Amino acid sequence: MNWRRLVVPGIAAFVTFWLLIGLGVWQLHRLKWKEGILAAIHQAEISAPIPLPAHPTPFEKVSIAGQWIPGKAALYGDEVHDSPNGPVPGGELIMPLRRPDGQVVLVDLGWVPKQIPVPLAEPEGLTEAVGYVHAPVTPGWFAGTDDPKRGLYYTLDPQKIGAFMGLQVAPYMLIAMGELPPPGSMAPQPAQSLPTPPNNHYEYALTWFGFALVLVFEFFFFARKRLLDS
Structure with a gap:
């Protein structure tokens, strides 16, 4: 059949x-x-930050207390931002924060219109940084070549950046969150939201x-x- x-x-x-x-x-x-x-x-974004847990994830808004280590800074990336006066080159300003227990955490304070890292005149004494954690990034095929002598990096690797600062640092970065500075300011532009996975x-x-x-x-x-x- x-x-x-x-x-x-x-x-x-x-x-x-x-x-x-x-x-x-x-x-x-x-x-x-x-x-x-x-x-x-979304709930984490609109809520107060939580103290940094032992095993942080990139989807939590956390806070860490510590003291800024003076005279040390690095610049990550070479992103160009638009401005009323035309394109402005810059990068993410990174500075180390030493916690009361001695651990040093590198903090990405945000994009600055600079091509060489210049440490901010952060206040002395105990301070707080708020943001989210970022795991180390493996260099890609097209990543730029790091220039440690000038403090310029193209791969977000806290261990590598910390080593050239002469510091032993945490195996993650803290991406700072906060309000944007006024237009035209030379202050860092921190992240405005937590990272969200695609849906x-x-x-x-x-x-x-x-x-x-x-x-x-x-x-x-x-x-x-x-x-x-x-």
Whole structure:
């Protein structure tokens, strides 16, 4: 009988169809999970910072207390910002903060319109830095070449930056958060929000469900043609 010629393709199409449906449902579950993470990040942004935990994540707004180590600074990256007077080159100003327990944390204070690192005249005594932690970054193929003698870096690696400062530092960076300085100011421009992971799971779910629908139509026309040609 002609329909027997469709048994093997039909079984394959049936298994593939439910596999695609399963992937779509999985993405919907991932969507709900990701929305929970984004809601927690938003809540952290509008809430007061928490003391730096033992195992910080990049999705928490944390605070650390300590004293700035004078005379030491580095500049990360070479980002260009627009201004009323045209493009302005600059980078992220990094300074070390020594905590009461002796641990040194490198703090990215924000973008400054400078091409060489100049330490800020931070107040002496115990102070507080607020922001989020950033894990070390592995140099990419197209990363610039670091120039430690000038204090210029193109890879956010706290251990490497700290070593050239003559300091043993924490294995992460603190990205400072705060209010933006007035336009035209030479002060650092700190981060305005916590990092957020991408949330494309709805589009992924539609893609898998779409593939399942296409498979149904493709198998229908395939089966029709095979039966008519027999």
